[in-house]
Amino acid sequence: GDSVTQMEGPVTLSEEAFLTINCTYTATGYPSLFWYVQYPGEGLQLLLKATKADDKGSNKGFEATYRKETTSFHLEKGSVQVSDSAVYFCALRMMNTGFQKLVFGTGTRLLVSP
Amino acid sequence: EAGVTQFPSHSVIEKGQTVTLRCDPISGHDNLYWYRRVMGKEIKFLLHFVKESKQDESGMPNNRFLAERTGGTYSTLKVQPAELEDSGVYFCASSLNNEQFFGPGTRLTVL
Numbered sequence: 182g183d184s185v186t187q188m189e190g191p192v193t194l195s196e197e198a199f200l201t202i203n204c205t206y207t208a209t210g211y212p213s214l215f216w217y218v219q220y221p222g223e224g225l226q227l228l229l230k231a232t233k234a235d236d237k238g239s240n241k242g243f244e245a246t247y248r249k250e251t252t253s254f255h256l257e258k259g260s261v262q263v264s265d266s267a268v269y270f271c272a273l274r275m276m277n278t279g280f281q282k283l284v285f286g287t288g289t290r291l292l293v294s295p
Numbered sequence: 296e297a298g299v300t301q302f303p304s305h306s307v308i309e310k311g312q313t314v315t316l317r318c319d320p321i322s323g324h325d326n327l328y329w330y331r332r333v334m335g336k337e338i339k340f341l342l343h344f345v346k347e348s349k350q351d352e353s354g355m356p357n358n359r360f361l362a363e364r365t366g367g368t369y370s371t372l373k374v375q376p377a378e379l380e381d382s383g384v385y386f387c388a389s390s391l392n393n394e395q396f397f398g399p400g401t402r403l404t405v406l
Contacts, residue, residue, distance in 0.1 A: 224386065282343060
């Protein structure tokens with residue numbers, strides 16, 4: 182079945198460091214890809230998305246590019262802030278079916294220190 | 296506009312007891328979803344309502360779980376009887392079209 186694999190955490194960085202969180206997927210068709218973020222005590226929020234190959238999603242300084250050839254959607258940010266500390270989830274959704282469920286990875290906790 | 300709300304935020308029960316979780320979606324959202332995250336693992340889909348009808352319940356783990364959405368507004372998820380492995384965070388989400396908006400989750404602990 183469809184699945185998402187993302188790197189184990191926690192990822193610990195100093196403020197202003199470069200961030201990469203790896204995400205790869207397995208899908209029978211052509212999914213849309215998402216990154217969600219969960220800040221402490223809050224629900225999941227959509228961070229960015231990409232709906233087709235070579236699309237780049239971006240938001241709040243974060244970017245991810247849909248790479249069909251490597252089935253990847255790695256999350257990057259050039260300079261992290263303490264406020265970016267959260268759990269990040271990579272997810273996919275098959276768009277060519279009537280089913281709208283999201284398939285998530287295990288989540289990666291990011292800890293940014295001053 | 297109010298977001299998705301869930302009640303309670305935390306619940307601690309003993310094995311064999313019954314628990315009912317509630318989700319209030321964003322007003323006007325026909326689609327309502329339940330997901331679960333067990334102990335640091337991936338968030339897994341449980342089921343999807345369109346209004347009051349179950350569109351997809353392929354993720355429901357067993358018949359101890361019962362989800363309802365009478366009237367197509369709020370939804371409840373009942374676990375009866377609860378088992379230890381049911382512990383986790385239960386998320387609800389709603390959508391009008393494509394983007395799903397999530398609630399803060401209910402943390403369920405079964406002792």
